Amino acid sequence: MPAMMKMCELLEMEHLDKGKEIAIGNRDKKSIFFLKKGAVKILNSTHNTTKYVVKKGNIFGELSLYDEQAAAMEKAITLEESIICYIQSDMMEELMEKHKSLKNGVFKVYGLRIKKLERRLEDLLYKDSKTRIADFIYAYVKEFGEDKLDRIEAKNLLSHKDIANLTNTSRQTVNNVLSTLRKEKRIDYNTREIAIFKPMLEE
Amino acid sequence: MPAMMKMCELLEMEHLDKGKEIAIGNRDKKSIFFLKKGAVKILNSTHNTTKYVVKKGNIFGELSLYDEQAAAMEKAITLEESIICYIQSDMMEELMEKHKSLKNGVFKVYGLRIKKLERRLEDLLYKDSKTRIADFIYAYVKEFGEDKLDRIEAKNLLSHKDIANLTNTSRQTVNNVLSTLRKEKRIDYNTREIAIFKPMLEE
DNA sequence: TTGAGATGTACTTCAAACGACACTTTAAAA
DNA sequence: TTTTAAAGTGTCGTTTGAAGTACATCTCAA
Known part of the structure; x- marks a missing residue:
């Protein structure tokens, strides 16, 4: 979302240590967040189960735009030192009316989220748990990791429970x-990082 | 979606018998569909598994707006005699740029879809299969059914496989x-209908 | 009338959750 | 710093929910 990224320059910014909670829905005003640095996990706030992991450069809390109630059901926790920018959702709405590219960008984010959810539901039907876990690890390391000679290395940000x-x-x-x-x-x-070995990279 | 409903008056309309397939993604041009009468189920076109049931008055194929590829993965089948209206997705995009209420309506539909998917995923984690099935039946009859004295009756449109x-x-x-x-x-x-008895209606 | 698809029921099997416990790491308190 | 508690990790058996297998109806279009 380049438009969002540019916009972010103008916004309120907040620096957060690892393990800090961001109450997406409980602020005086609902906000959309842009993760400038670091990583966060989005939890179901009633069950405290991890629903997504968000990587730097992406937005979260976007549900509050058209469904405050849904947004109130989720909270975010930083997985490492992070920097977030945020904008109140009604202000964001105004901006989106002015800048179509922004609105279309958010549309894409919604679509992507639907796609991911459907994928997950489908996997649940067609893949056994060992495959799902292995697939997840490979996807996680590829998304969050850095390419090295013989392996791809990512910070180990998630607990086995996550x-x-x-x-x-x-x-x-x-x-x-x-x-x-x-x-x-x-x-x-190990506790710090997780890596997949390249020669073994299939798919 | 009142805006959509009004728009529908101006659109191409099609009358379909029960059991007819609507290829959402395979048309010459992707379209958004508005279900004016009847009911359809949306399938995953590769596995032929039922993903959603859409009731009259709602739209489907809306994914094609911002993700043609995702829309190509789904197809719809009429569960009873139905009437659909449709509009090519690029025309719909144009219209949405002109009429904000339309665009916001589609936004809401996307949000709703996310909410439902997350709910389903959550249920999978916290409810056993018997509960999920019972809950589904109750929700289905309440959504599709008609209120009678002692019971709510709905047409039995879904097979056990669905x-x-x-x-x-x-x-x-x-x-x-x-x-x-x-x-x-x-x-x-029975084969025709399914009903839940009201005194037993909890929740 | 006929055969394909849907429904109903029983029994068997197995993937994966769960319970239990030892060990390790982390972070906060003393 | 050292201590201590809490959280996370590693490995086991054991248990069980629910899928799978099998087969006997039933329903309804063609």
Whole structure:
């Protein structure tokens, strides 16, 4: 979203340590957030289960634009030191009316979210839990990681519980799959980082 | 979507028998559809699994607006005699630029779809299959049904296989739950219709 | 009338959740 | 700094929900 990125220069900015909560829906006014640096996870605020992971350069809280109630159901927690910009949703609406590219950008974000959700639901029907977890790890490292000679390395920002939530599995199964992949030399990980080995990269 | 409904008067209209397929993504031009009468189910076109049920007065194929590829993955099948109106997605885009209320309406539809998907995913995590099926039946009858003295009656438009897809369960489990609910006098159904008994209406 | 699809029921199987516990890391308190 | 508690990780058995298999109706278009 380049338009959003440019806009961000003009906005209120906030610097947050790791593990800080951002109450998407509980502010005096609902806001849309733009993640300038770092990473956050979006939780279901009633069950405290992780629903998404958002990478720097992306927006979150966008649901509050047309459904305040839905936005109130989610909260964000920083997974590492992060910088966010935010704008109140009614101001954002005004801006979107003026700048079509902005509105279309948000439209795309909504569409993408639908696509991801449907994909996840479909996977639940057609893939077993081990595959879902392995697929998730590969996708996560590819999205969040950096390309090295023989491997792709990403910061290990998620707990096994988070991964279990994101793949609709249990913490123990996640651990089991990760350990197995490690034994098979397909991935490696420690508390800091997680890496996938390139020669093993299929798909 | 009142704006859409008014617009519909001006559009191409098509009358379809029960069981007819509408290729959302395979037309020469992608279109948005407005269901004027009847009901359709939206399928995942690769797996032929039912993803949604759309009731008269609602739109479908709206994904093609900002993601043609995603729309190509779905197809619709009429569940009963239906009337649809449709407009090519690029024409719809033009119209939406002119009429803000239309664009905002589509935004709402997207948001609603996200909400439903997230709800479904959440249910998968927190409800067992029997509960999901029962909840679905109650929601379906309430949405599609007509209020009678002691019961709410809806046309029985979905096969057990459809319901299984919609609740991420198996055909046999659906049958099992339905039979049990019938034995318990909480619901009643035959090939034509399905009804829930009001005194039993909780929630 | 006939055959394909839908429904109903029972039994078997198995993936994956769950419970239990030891060990490790992290972060805050003393 | 050291201590301590909380959270996260690693590995087990055990249990069980629900899918799968199998087959007998039933329904309804062609």
